[in-house]
Amino acid sequence: MTETATSERTGPDYEQQPILEAEGMVKLFGRVVGLRGVDLRLFPGEVLAVIGDNGAGKSTLIKCLSGAMIPDRGTLKVAGQQVAFKSTAEARVAGIETVYQTLAVAPALDIASNLYLAREIRRPGFAGSVLRMLDTKAMRDHASEHIKSLGISTLQNINQSVETLSGGQRQIVAVARTGAFGSKVAILDEPTAALGVRETAQVLRLVRDLREQGLGVILISHNMPNVFETADRIHVQRLGGRAAVISPQSHSMQDAVAIMTGAMTVPENEQSLR
Amino acid sequence: MSDNEPQTAEAPASAEDLLSTRHTPAQRIQHILHGNPALSPLIVLVVAVIVFGIFADNFLRPQALSLLVQQVAVVGALAVGQTVIILTAGIDLSIGMAMVLSSLVMVKLNSDHGVPGLIALLIGVVVGLLTGLLNGALVTRLNLPPFIVTLGTFSIFTAVSLLYANGQTIALDPDALLVWTGKTISIGSVSITWGVILMLLLYLVVGFALRNTAWGRHLYATGDDREASQLAGISTDRVLLSAYVVAGAAVGVAAWIVCGRVGGADPNAGLNYNLQSITAVVIGGTSLFGGRGLVIGSLIGALIVQVFNSGLALAGVDPNYQVLATGILVILAVSVDQWIRRVKA
Numbered sequence: 001m002t003e004t005a006t007s008e009r010t011g012p013d014y015e016q017q018p019i020l021e022a023e024g025m026v027k028l029f030g031r032v033v034g035l036r037g038v039d040l041r042l043f044p045g046e047v048l049a050v051i052g053d054n055g056a057g058k059s060t061l062i063k064c065l066s067g068a069m070i071p072d073r074g075t076l077k078v079a080g081q082q083v084a085f086k087s088t089a090e091a092r093v094a095g096i097e098t099v100y101q102t103l104a105v106a107p108a109l110d111i112a113s114n115l116y117l118a119r120e121i122r123r124p125g126f127a128g129s130v131l132r133m134l135d136t137k138a139m140r141d142h143a144s145e146h147i148k149s150l151g152i153s154t155l156q157n158i159n160q161s162v163e164t165l166s167g168g169q170r171q172i173v174a175v176a177r178t179g180a181f182g183s184k185v186a187i188l189d190e191p192t193a194a195l196g197v198r199e200t201a202q203v204l205r206l207v208r209d210l211r212e213q214g215l216g217v218i219l220i221s222h223n224m225p226n227v228f229e230t231a232d233r234i235h236v237q238r239l240g241g242r243a244a245v246i247s248p249q250s251h252s253m254q255d256a257v258a259i260m261t262g263a264m265t266v267p268e269n270e271q272s273l274r
Numbered sequence: 275m276s277d278n279e280p281q282t283a284e285a286p287a288s289a290e291d292l293l294s295t296r297h298t299p300a301q302r303i304q305h306i307l308h309g310n311p312a313l314s315p316l317i318v319l320v321v322a323v324i325v326f327g328i329f330a331d332n333f334l335r336p337q338a339l340s341l342l343v344q345q346v347a348v349v350g351a352l353a354v355g356q357t358v359i360i361l362t363a364g365i366d367l368s369i370g371m372a373m374v375l376s377s378l379v380m381v382k383l384n385s386d387h388g389v390p391g392l393i394a395l396l397i398g399v400v401v402g403l404l405t406g407l408l409n410g411a412l413v414t415r416l417n418l419p420p421f422i423v424t425l426g427t428f429s430i431f432t433a434v435s436l437l438y439a440n441g442q443t444i445a446l447d448p449d450a451l452l453v454w455t456g457k458t459i460s461i462g463s464v465s466i467t468w469g470v471i472l473m474l475l476l477y478l479v480v481g482f483a484l485r486n487t488a489w490g491r492h493l494y495a496t497g498d499d500r501e502a503s504q505l506a507g508i509s510t511d512r513v514l515l516s517a518y519v520v521a522g523a524a525v526g527v528a529a530w531i532v533c534g535r536v537g538g539a540d541p542n543a544g545l546n547y548n549l550q551s552i553t554a555v556v557i558g559g560t561s562l563f564g565g566r567g568l569v570i571g572s573l574i575g576a577l578i579v580q581v582f583n584s585g586l587a588l589a590g591v592d593p594n595y596q597v598l599a600t601g602i603l604v605i606l607a608v609s610v611d612q613w614i615r616r617v618k619a
Contacts, residue, residue, distance in 0.1 A: 089507050100505055106495035108565045117495055118507035120488040133486040161308075 012046035012211075012232055014274045017080050019044045019216040020065065020096070020185050025074035027060050034060040035071070036240045041274055042185065042216040047207060049219045049227040052237030053260050058220050059189070061237065065218070066098040066187050067091030079184060097178035098187040105174055107163035111155060112136075112143035114162055115177055146180050150209050168199020172206055179210045186210055187218045192226060204230050224253045233272045236260055247272040308614050311559040312571035315607070318557075319578050326585030333588050336463040342584050344458075346576045347469040348373075348532045352551040353558070353572035354476050355406070355524030358484070360555050362497040362517045363564025364413065364420035369525060370547030371431035372405035374539070376529035378435055380452055381444050381539035391451030399526030405431065406522020410515040428548065439541040446538040456534025469531035476527050480520065481569045493517060498565025553579060553600060557607045561615065578603065 020042040027034040035057050042048050052058045063069035065076065067085030076083050078094050085091045088098065105114045116139045122128035123135045144158040155169060162170055171191055178186035188207065192200040200223075207230055210217050221227050227234060228248045236243040236259045243259050244266040251259075251266075258264035297305070307314050327334040352369050359366045380398030383389040389397070405427070412423040446453050455469035484490035495503040496513045504510050536543060558575030560567025582599045 088505070092507060098505075106498040106502055106506075106565070108498045109491070109495055113491060113495075114506075117503070118492070120491060122488070131482075131486070132488070134488060134491065 012043045014043055016044055018042060018077070018274075019079055020218075021077040021080075022065060023075050025061065025064050025071045025076075027057075027064055027069065027071050033240050035064065035074075037074070038237070038240075038242050040065070040235060040242070042218060043274065044184070044216055045211055045214050046232045047211050047217045047219055047230055049221060049231035049234045050237060051221065051224075051227055051234060051256060051260060052243075056237040056260070057240040058237050060240075062098070062187050062189060062218065062220060065091075066096055068098070092183075095182070095184035096187065097181070097183045097185070099171075099174045099178055099189065099191055101190045101193060105162050105170055108161055110159045110161050111147070111165075111173055112140045112158045114173055115139075115143045115146070115180055119181065143180075147176060150176055150179065150206060166199065168195045168202055171195060171199070171203050175203060175206050175210070179213060179215060183215065185216045185218070187220075189220045190222065191219070192221065192223060200226065224256060227256075228253055233274070238262060245271050245273050304614060304616075307610070311561075311566055311614075312568045312574060313559075314610055315557060315559045315571050315574040315578060318603075319574050319581065322578060322581045322585065326581060326589070330585045330589040333585055337465075338584065338588065340463075340465045342577075342580050343470055344467050344535075345584075346573075346580050347455075347467065347473045348528055348535060349547060349550045349554055349579075350573050350576045351473045351476055351524055351528035351531055352547055353554040353576050354473075354480050354569055355521030355528075356551040356555045357558070357560055357567065357569045357572045358480065358493065358517045358520045358524075359420070360552075360560050360562060361484075361493055361564055361567055362514055363500075363562075364497075364514070364517070365424065365552065365562070366409065366420065366518075366521055367424040367548055367552075368405070368409065368428035368431055369424075369521060369551055370544035370549075371428050371435060372402060372522070372525045372544075373528045373532060373547060374541060374544035375405065375431045375435045375438070376402040376525055377533050377539045378439050378444075378541060380529060381446055381533060382438070384450065384452055385444055385446055385538075395452060395530060398529055399523070402524075402526030402529055403519060403522040405525060406518040406520070407515075409521075410518025413518065414511040414515050432544070435541045435544070439539070441541060443536075443540045443542075444538045446533070448537065452530065452533045453537055454534060455531045456537060467534060469534045472527060472531055476524060477569060477573055480524070484569055489513070489516065494565050496564075550576075550579070553604055556611075557603050559607065559611065561611050562608070563615075566611075566615075575607075 018041040022038065022040040025035050025038045038057070038061055040061070050058050050061065060069065064071040067088040067090055070086065078096065083094055106117060109117070121135045121138050123133045127133040128135070140158055147155050147158065155172065162173060165173070175188065175191060192203050195203060204226060207217055207219060219227070219231060231248060234246050234248065234256060236246065236256060238260060246256065246266065250270065250272060255264060259266060332338055352373060356366055356369055376398045379401045380394050383394040383397060384391055409424055409427055412418055413420050455472060456467055458465040458467050484493065492503065492508045492513045495508060496510045500510050532543060533539060554576035555572045556562065556575065557578050558567070558571030560571055579600055582603070583596045586596050586599060587593065
């Protein structure tokens with residue numbers, strides 16, 4: 001069902017400048033090494049999966065990329081511009097949106113309000129500037145347009161409160177947020193961890209839609225079939241360092257697990273470094 | 275549940291479709307109430323007015339109804355502040371005593387120290403704002419639970435009020451600005467006080483801000499799920515602090531209204547107002563778990579309590595039954611809220 005979409009794709013353009021580029025990221029927690037000099041490059045229109053065993057530094061890595069943590073050393077560039085985020089808000093301004101494992105939506109608010117949470121549109125003129133009134137209609141219209149453009153048919157009513165949605169639909173709202181504001185990078189931390197098979201397929205389709213829109217997507221997941229179905233390249237973390245970068249074409253799932261556990265090493269010329 | 279069980283002919287998708295279209299009447303009611311949090315208290319209010327209109331003589335007379343609305347003014351104004359705090363999943367046990375302290379400052383400055391009425395009023399309102407700021411700062415900076423913070427400040431405000439007033443009631447000249455809120459305006463045989471109008475204005479302003487501004491939306495979101503709101507980029511500490519400051523402003527307005535009602539200031543007046551304001555909010559359909567409710571519901575809640583009190587009194591029932599009725603209403607309201615929260619798509 002989804003194979004056709006994947007095979008027809010031209011693939012990410014590796015000639016372009018990386019949209020996100022991290023070099024030598026180091027993060028220490030007291031005497032514990034969280035990250036030992038990790039490099040990561042993400043291109044526009046690419047899904048880069050980050051996999052690794054528990055404690056391999058996946059979460060630390062993405063927290064350093066999304067501004068939730070400040071790395072002790074290393075440089076970070078967004079579209080060639082060097083940045084140093086002190087907060088997730090700064091990262092968001094630079095175009096990096098993150099969806100966290102815990103569903104980051106306010107259940108009692110409707111879908112449109114959730115999409116625009118913390119970046120509401122105000123009405124033009126007196127009503128907006130003095131009375132500070134929100135432009136609810138514009139937000140609803142834009143939200144339903146955006147949802148439509150993503151081809152999400154399961155969310156019919158944009159005024160529905162999020163708590164009446166299933167877990168998968170909530171996650172779709174959270175993921176849809178990342179693509180709604182002209183962002184460049186979407187970081188998704190285990191977006192399908194709590195979902196059923198059908199809902200997982202919906203979220204993964206949305207991930208591919210974000211890629212089609214030219215976003216760079218970082219997908220953290222434990223689920224190997226999902227990773228191999230969705231990712232262009234796979235960044236394998238092990239013991240706080242980068243063990244290898246492979247692709248679903250060059251290596252099998254067994255290989256990926258072997259690299260994760262240290263049973264296999266891949267020489268650099270066989271990796272999918274870009 | 276064995277694997278050999280024959281599969282049903284129907285595909286799961288169509289079975290699901292079948293389920294989703296079949297709402298029982300109870301589910302439909304649940305859905306409507308879920309979408310309109312002030313609807314159930316409104317129904318209770320209308321039914322109560324009709325029932326007491328039939329069974330209690332004089333209940334529907336304009337004079338009785340006017341008095342009823344006047345009696346709601348103080349609790350109604352405090353309930354605005356209480357609603358804003360409860361929407362953030364907090365609670366304010368000190369709000370009534372904060373109002374007493376604020377009104378004492380107004381009246382004592384005016385009568386004992388000869389401060390002009392307007393300036394005394396403004397200083398009193400500032401005292402109200404400061405009580406809110408103190409509660410809010412303790413909740414957000416020290417990360418203490420609102421229940422404990424306001425339990426503590428309740429005692430502090432009580433003690434300060436009693437010490438400041440020497441335990442005495444102070445009466446003001448009936449023409450003073452501070453008791454203007456007790457003056458009535460009559461339209462036909464209906465007469466309401468300026469205090470009632472002031473309270474309604476407070477509902478209008480806060481209701482507008484909650485409904486139409488980003489601040490309002492952030493307040494609901496923060497009460498709903500604080501962590502998710504923070505991750506979405508809302509500065510939740512600032513939102514929480516603002517809720518307590520808004521409550522402080524409501525305290526200031528309520529203080530002016532209570533001056534009008536008692537014709538001065540009474541240091542012993544606040545004890546019941548704390549719990550009455552919470553009662554009004556809860557009966558008004560606002561969830562104690564935060565994120566759900568309307569400020570107008572609290573006005574309806576305050577009116578319901580007063581309708582029961584006046585109606586039972588006019589029907590000649592033992593006054594203790596008024597307290598009993600309030601208790602039953604609170605428990606009913608919270609039960610309904612719990613039921614509504616379990617709504618399914």
